[in-house]
Amino acid sequence: MINKVLVVEDHESVNVSLQRTLTELGIVEVDHAYYCDEAHRKVNVALQRGQSYDLLITDLSFDDDGSEQKITDGESLIPAVRNVQPDLKIIVFSAKNNPAVIKKLIEKHAIDGYVLKGRNDAKELLTAITEVSRNQLYFPRSFQQMMKQNNAFDFTDFDLAIIRLLAEGVPQKDIPAHLQKNNFRPSSLSSVEKRLNKMREELNCTKNEQLIASCKDIGIL
Amino acid sequence: MINKVLVVEDHESVNVSLQRTLTELGIVEVDHAYYCDEAHRKVNVALQRGQSYDLLITDLSFDDDGSEQKITDGESLIPAVRNVQPDLKIIVFSAKNNPAVIKKLIEKHAIDGYVLKGRNDAKELLTAITEVSRNQLYFPRSFQQMMKQNNAFDFTDFDLAIIRLLAEGVPQKDIPAHLQKNNFRPSSLSSVEKRLNKMREELNCTKNEQLIASCKDIGIL
DNA sequence: TTACTGATTATGGTTTCCCGTAAAAAACGG
DNA sequence: CCGTTTTTTACGGGAAACCATAATCAGTAA
Numbered sequence: 148m149i150n151k152v153l154v155v156e157d158h159e160s161v162n163v164s165l166q167r168t169l170t171e172l173g174i175v176e177v178d179h180a181y182y183c184d185e186a187h188r189k190v191n192v193a194l195q196r197g198q199s200y201d202l203l204i205t206d207l208s209f210d211d212d213g214s215e216q217k218i219t220d221g222e223s224l225i226p227a228v229r230n231v232q233p234d235l236k237i238i239v240f241s242a243k244n245n246p247a248v249i250k251k252l253i254e255k256h257a258i259d260g261y262v263l264k265g266r267n268d269a270k271e272l273l274t275a276i277t278e279v280s281r282n283q284l285y286f287p288r289s290f291q292q293m294m295k296q297n298n299a300f301d302f303t304d305f306d307l308a309i310i311r312l313l314a315e316g317v318p319q320k321d322i323p324a325h326l327q328k329n330n331f332r333p334s335s336l337s338s339v340e341k342r343l344n345k346m347r348e349e350l351n352c353t354k355n356e357q358l359i360a361s362c363k364d365i366g367i368l
Numbered sequence: 369m370i371n372k373v374l375v376v377e378d379h380e381s382v383n384v385s386l387q388r389t390l391t392e393l394g395i396v397e398v399d400h401a402y403y404c405d406e407a408h409r410k411v412n413v414a415l416q417r418g419q420s421y422d423l424l425i426t427d428l429s430f431d432d433d434g435s436e437q438k439i440t441d442g443e444s445l446i447p448a449v450r451n452v453q454p455d456l457k458i459i460v461f462s463a464k465n466n467p468a469v470i471k472k473l474i475e476k477h478a479i480d481g482y483v484l485k486g487r488n489d490a491k492e493l494l495t496a497i498t499e500v501s502r503n504q505l506y507f508p509r510s511f512q513q514m515m516k517q518n519n520a521f522d523f524t525d526f527d528l529a530i531i532r533l534l535a536e537g538v539p540q541k542d543i544p545a546h547l548q549k550n551n552f553r554p555s556s557l558s559s560v561e562k563r564l565n566k567m568r569e570e571l572n573c574t575k576n577e578q579l580i581a582s583c584k585d586i587g588i589l
Numbered sequence: 590t591t592a593c594t595g596a597t598t599a600t601g602g603t604t605t606c607c608c609g610t611a612a613a614a615a616a617c618g619g
Numbered sequence: 620c621c622g623t624t625t626t627t628t629a630c631g632g633g634a635a636a637c638c639a640t641a642a643t644c645a646g647t648a649a
Contacts, residue, residue: 158463159490163388164381181487210463210486242379242431265431266402269380316578319636335598340637355636356580357537363584540606556628561607576606591649598643605636613628619621 149236149280151176151198155186155205155224156240161264165204165240168272183209183218183227190228190235199232202279204272207241207248222248225256236279238262240272245366246293247302253286253294260285300349302367305331309339310346314359314368319343370457370501372397372419376407376426376445377461382485386425386461389493404430404439404448411449411456420453423500425493428462428469443469446477457500459483461493466587467514468523474507474515481506521570523588526552530560531567535580535589540564 152174154165162179169177178200180186186205193199207221218224221239228235238260239252252258260275262268262285275285302310308331312322319339326334343355352358362368373395375386383400390398399421401407407426414420428442439445442460449456459481460473473479481496483489483506496506523531529552533543540560547555564576573579583589 157487158485159488160385160389160485160493161381163385163490164383167384167388168381212487264379264381266378266433267380269384272381313575313577314581316574318575318634320634333597337598337600338596341597344638353537354534354539356534356576359577359580360535360584360589363581363589368581368584541604554627558628558630559626562627565608592647593649594645594647596643596645598641600639600641602639603637605634607632607634609630609632611628611630613626615624615626617622617624619623 149174149201149276151178151193151200152202152204153178153180153186153189153193153200155180155183155203155221157181157206157209161206161240164269165272168269168276172273172276182214182216183220183224184216186224187218187227187231190231194232200235202236202238202276203228204238204240204276207239207243222252225252225258229256238272238275238279238285240264240268243366247300248366249290250294253290261287261290263287300346302346305333306342306346307367309342310359310362310368313355314362319355370395370422370497372399372414372421373423373425374399374401374407374410374414374421376401376404376424376442378402378427378430382427382461385490386493389490389497393494393497403435403437404441404445405437407445408439408448408452411452415453421456423457423459423497424449425459425461425497428460428464443473446473446479450477459493459496459500459506461485461489464587468521469587470511471515474511482508482511484508521567523567526554527563527567528588530563531580531583531589534576535583540576 152169154162154177156162156165156179166177178189180189190200190203205221205224209220211219218227221241225237237258239258240262242264244263249261252261259279262271262275278285308326308329309322312325313319317325320336322339323334323336343358347353347358350358350361352361359368373390375383375398377383377386377400387398399410401410407424411421411424426442426445430441432440439448442462446458458479460479461483463485465484470482473482480500483493483496499506529547529550530543533546534540538546541557543560544555544557564579568574568579571579571582573582580589
């Protein structure tokens with residue numbers, strides 16, 4: 148049974164709606180966090196006081212309003228709270244529709260549900276919470292085939308570093324030097340070229356410009 | 369005085385919150401549209417029946433759920449409704465923070481307010497509606513300096529065509545052929561190079577990869 | 590140690606991109 | 620119509636990217 152919920156969402160308007168949904172479900176103990184750090188702290192404190200949360204509902208993207216934050220997005224928050232309270236149920240409520248990210252959240256961090264912000268999100272969330280309270284998982288139908296096709300290309304840290312440098316305007320020939328500075332191994336120009344080739348092939352791109360565009364589209368940049 | 373409002377927003381959760389805000393303001397006649405086409409139609413119908421709306425609150429981005437739509441985003445919806453009912457007050461309610469787009473909406477389409485989705489959006493929207501009902505404009509403070517610095521680089525259709533082709537993976541040397549196919553003039557490789565140079569300079573980019581990334585960031589791609 | 594395998598790095602040739610300059614074309618004014 | 624200015628195009632040298640191949644290195648097992 149779910150009695151105590153923490154909502155982690157920075158948009159006030161969405162919080163209003165979430166609050167209503169939770170009230171409708173008869174859940175009275177609802178806390179809100181507008182920042183990931185805040186959420187992390189609240190989970191910690193609640194656990195230490197023996198009044199731990201039963202469910203965490205969190206967004207993935209958070210606006211940067213200038214205040215210094217250690218955890219800046221839901222993808223980092225989730226492993227952080229799992230670390231503190233492994234049995235906490237987690238529902239992700241986000242507009243993000245990125246197979247790689249979602250797959251990781253489900254398979255690696257064992258989230259209990261995912262609701263896509265959209266034309267029916269409030270009703271869906273209601274269903275999701277109900278399901279999760281019965282120890283069931285809840286994911287959109289569209290996820291099923293997404294999970295099957297292991298289409299999600301695995302970008303290693305190495306790949307990401309290369310892509311980031313490219314997007315920052317570093318010439319390809321200078322990338323090895325930057326990689327070495329950050330202790331990446333391999334770091335030769337050949338390795339960079341080889342990896343770029345692989346990524347382009349994987350994403351059906353013929354040029355680096357297109358690769359950057361694709362990476363922006365699927366949300367890894 | 370504002371009595372009749374049309375809310376154009378595809379996220380159910382946000383609609384819930386907007387409804388509450390409008391109710392708080394004592395506005396009882398509130399319609400919702402989940403698609404831009406639907407909104408356009410409703411404005412038309414209401415006007416023809418002599419029961420026109422006083423205020424339109426609209427998002428800018430709408431999820432594509434597969435259904436065929438003529439108008440797919442708020443940027444297109446706004447001129448379309450202005451065309452039908454020029455005196456309609458318009459408040460944009462969006463997370464989009466793109467100088468070029470905002471500038472265009474304010475200067476060219478004379479929107480009455482803009483509220484950024486975020487940590488205080490519900491309260492801000494309340495204020496915005498109040499202001500607009502008094503025939504005042506409402507924009508975030510952050511917009512003032514944004515509007516001053518004419519930083520928003522003017523991308524011509526020509527520029528856009530080049531950027532799009534690059535992002536699609538067309539090699540620079542093949543771009544002239546594509547431009548000619550679409551009756552762009554000039555179309556020579558030199559002209560393409562010159563324009564790319566200009567754009568890179570304007571956006572402080574050293575390489576095309578970085579240019580593509582920047583264009584994605586500011587929302588023109 | 591030696592032989593073998595796979596990964597990384599080095600090298601060279603070809604294409605593409607970059608940038609400056611010159612030729613050609615178009616726009617403009619008298 | 621001609622001359623001037625501006626824009627567009629053409630061309631060429633040098634740098635970077637691309638691609639295939641060869642050399643080197645690291646790890647493993649006999």
